[in-house]
Amino acid sequence: MAINLTNLNNRSLQLDQARSAQQKANVRAGNSVQASPQRIAQGDSVNITSQAKSLTAMEHDLAQGTPVNESKVESLKKAIADGSYQIDANKLAKNMSSFESLLA
Numbered sequence: 723m724a725i726n727l728t729n730l731n732n733r734s735l736q737l738d739q740a741r742s743a744q745q746k747a748n749v750r751a752g753n754s755v756q757a758s759p760q761r762i763a764q765g766d767s768v769n770i771t772s773q774a775k776s777l778t779a780m781e782h783d784l785a786q787g788t789p790v791n792e793s794k795v796e797s798l799k800k801a802i803a804d805g806s807y808q809i810d811a812n813k814l815a816k817n818m819s820s821f822e823s824l825l826a
Contacts, residue, residue, distance in 0.1 A: 801807035 798807065
């Protein structure tokens with residue numbers, strides 16, 4: 723899910739410009755009364771969930787690049803290529819089941 727913050731910034735700019743124009747008009751008319759705090763428009767706010775913060779942290783970590791054990795990768799490639807790599811079907815099924823339960 724993406725949040726478009728551009729419109730929020732544009733809206734804030736529009737409100738600032740409107741307030742400035744109103745204050746100038748008040749000064750020209752001889753009204754130097756400031757706007758009361760109740761009349762000032764409330765700004766938009768965004769709350770970031772802990773899940774979003776976690777995803778952002780993971781994205782940052784991935785962008786930094788995770789260290790890869792090149793020797794282990796090469797040994798696995800060789801074992802797969804020569805057919806000596808053995809797969810434990812029970813362990814694989816348990817891991818897949820565990821992963822799938824995390825998604826639900």
